[in-house]
Amino acid sequence: MPELPEVEIVVRELRLTLIGKTFSGLNVYWQRSFRAQTEDTLINRKISRITRKGKYIILNLDRGCLIIHLRMTGQLFSGESENYNGHKHLRIKISFKDHSPLYFIDQRKFGRIYHVDDSGEILKNVGVDAVADELSGKGFIALLNRSKMAVKAFLLCQKYVSGMGNIYTDECLFRCGIHPLSRCENIPDLKKAELYLTIQEILKSAILNMGTTISDYRDTYGNQGQNQKFLKIYDCDGLPCSVCGSIIKKEKIAGRGTHICPVCQKIY
DNA sequence: AGCAAGACCTGTTAGC
């Protein structure tokens, strides 16, 4: 469910509610949702800093860190407004010394919370964050030049650039007129630069719109995003393309449902 | 190297 913009919203909210808090309790209701990869205990650890890399949320503690990935249906609720005890999909409840809770709700059980000494092992195969300052247009073009992969698979795999998921990949490729099966290295340089700028623009405006809610996504207060109102290709199969009027089609590419305008998007 | 398919899960919807 959540891609970079949705995770960024969650991270910004967690910074306001969790920084400085000390753990007092941990209840795990679905064992596989929680992985302790350290001998240390969470109780009495204090949250100092909260960061994000791609779709990973990193709670830096006074010793070690807690890394959270929401995968398809994971949700974090601060529990300020509502009580989620007994919720059908409650997998983990974290309590703090000030008695405030953090609930991890996850219908499909794909999400994970890891307690580790160091984030290095989990993040070692995750590429540079798509909206990080370290990723320049030049750097992005250099990555594409080194790959013979289909561009959709390249953007989804997280190894080179992290944070893009199925929605934003389809949106960015459509807006650039690039077919998802195009080989990265074959895309013209001008189009590679356009793709970089489009990714920045689409992801950053989705953050301003508080993320995309198709069905499950909510922020930590339970609010839906607004960005779904601005999607031009994702979930638009059967509708006319906003640019040329052709009927938008859907096919399976890189293992995912992929939305394409058969006229606007060229295969390179 | 790159790709496809299956696994991990539960719930909703489309089609017969």
Place this chain on the structure above:
DNA sequence: TGCTAACAGGTCTTGC
């Protein structure tokens, strides 16, 4: 109406 198959914002692993 009721059953079944397909599908869903994501990784992982395995095997060609």
